[in-house]
Amino acid sequence: MGTDLKISTRSTVERYSDALLDLSHSIHAEPELAFEEHRSVEKITSLLVKEGFEVDCGVADLDTAFVATFGDGELVLGLCAEYDALPEVGHACGHNVIAAASVGTALALRDIADRLGVTVKVIGTPAEEVGGGKVLMLERGVFDDVSLSMMVHPAPYESCAARSLAITDLEVHYKGKPSHAAAAPHLGVNAADAVTIAQMSISLLRQHFEPGQMVSGIVTNGGTVPNVIPARASAMFDVRAENLESLQRLENRIRDCFSAGALATGCTHEVVQVSPIYAELTPDPWLADAYRRAATELGRRPLSPELEQREKIGSTDMGNVTRVLPAIHPTIAIDCGDAVNHQQEFATACASASADRALLDGALAMAWTTIATATDSQQRARLLARGGAA
Template structure:
């Protein structure tokens, strides 16, 4: 029976291959930033709606979030479709591939949903790069009743259960007092100096950070003109750590550095959380192994579990989903030479023949993982029990 389901889903993905590749390429050609992915969300939800999915747009108060649902089975699958891009480098993280693969998996599973006793739901999740779209959707109930959730992310390598880092995305804003930089500098309170002190303090602190902790940042406002003492400055910092507990300790240390800048210069300051905290990935091991078997059957060559321990995939708000319900976030390899995510060369690779193949293989691997879970009585009971326990 499972073999029949797999053959059916393969046939469906092949039938829709042109539409899925066109979807990926179209999203890639029109990159949109967090919470402004209007065209991208419309492309994904529009295709699913045309194929019989019940679409709800603007869910959870987010204009570019949506759900597209098919079927009425008790086992509810949540396929996460990301589609936001990065400033300057566009789809250099390949979210166009993610969205198209989720769409392909949904279309494939639609054909067997009734026989499997599942409900297929694509969840359009905006603002992964910054903003924490999945965290907001989770907090506002969009994942309620979902028994298992999946997505697949392009990368230079194939990893099934790779680690990610917990993330805090913070903006610090200093306020001082302007004055003429030559005629009366003593009348000013220099917000630029406050930010410099904070950056130096963070740089010196790096030697003493715990293993797995790291800080990166950019200045977003440095002043208006060199002959004016800067009255206001700001910077955004990404704080990362192996887990949320370590992240909280890192936040306290960095806040002390922010405070040092204010104390040294007489400025006031505030810290604004740009995104909700991202948790580290804790993938469901059974689903991960089921996905591994599917990927290998499709001819792909994932890293071994031992090799995966040496790899980290940055940070993702999918980590919060994996802590709330059984979920996985594998990566799928594309041919990108020496490039890595967030480089121009990787963006180019995400609209290549290799990326097109990743869309189709990713769709099938997600579909086959779902079939494995739905047809295994013990796992089905486990997944349904987790939903009941959370309600």
């Protein structure tokens, strides 16, 4: 039965290839930022409605989140679709490919859902780059009935059990006192100096970071004109670590660096957590192995499991999903030269012929992974036992 089902899904993906590539290119051409992805959602859901899926928009009190459902099998598959872009560089993380690949998998499985005993869900998850759409949707029950989840992410290399870093985004705001920078600087309290001291403290702390810990940041407000002592200044930092436990230790020390800036200058300060905390990816080993077999059969060349352990893809709110239910977040390679995710050159590559091939292969690899899982009695029982059955 497995071979017959795989042939069926390949035929479906081929039949819908033009529609899937058009969807990817259209999303790519009109990038939208976190929680503003209205056009992208319309493009995705209109295709799914046309193909017989029941679509619920605005789920979890998020205007640009949706769930599209087909079938009523006890094994519930959640295919995550991302579609938010980055400021200035657009779809430099390839979310257009992610969304279209998940739609492709859903269409491929639609016609065999009854034979597999599965319910197919495309879960539209906004604001992955910042905002933590999946975290909010997890907290609000969207994944409660999902047995397993997957998505595929374009990258410079191919991995089946991709690893990521846990992350928290912190913004620090300092408040001082303005004064004339030449006539009465001694009457001012310089908030920009507080940012500088915080930056220097973090730079010195780097010598003592644990393995896998890292911090990157930008100044978001450093004053207005040079002849006025800045009364307000702010900066934003991405704080990352190998896991949530290490992240908490690092966050505590970074907050101390923020306090040092305030103490040294006489400013007051406030720290704001910008997005929900993203956990590290913990891919399900069996699902990752099944995806590896599928990708390899399609002619892809994934990194070895040993090399996968050394590569990190940054951070993703899919990590939170993998801590709650069996899930995978493989990466699929596209031809991008020396470029990496979040560069303009990578954005260009995400609408190339290579990205198109990756989209169709990724859709089929996830479909075949689902077939392998649904037709394996032991794995099926394992997934249903976790309480994710409809």
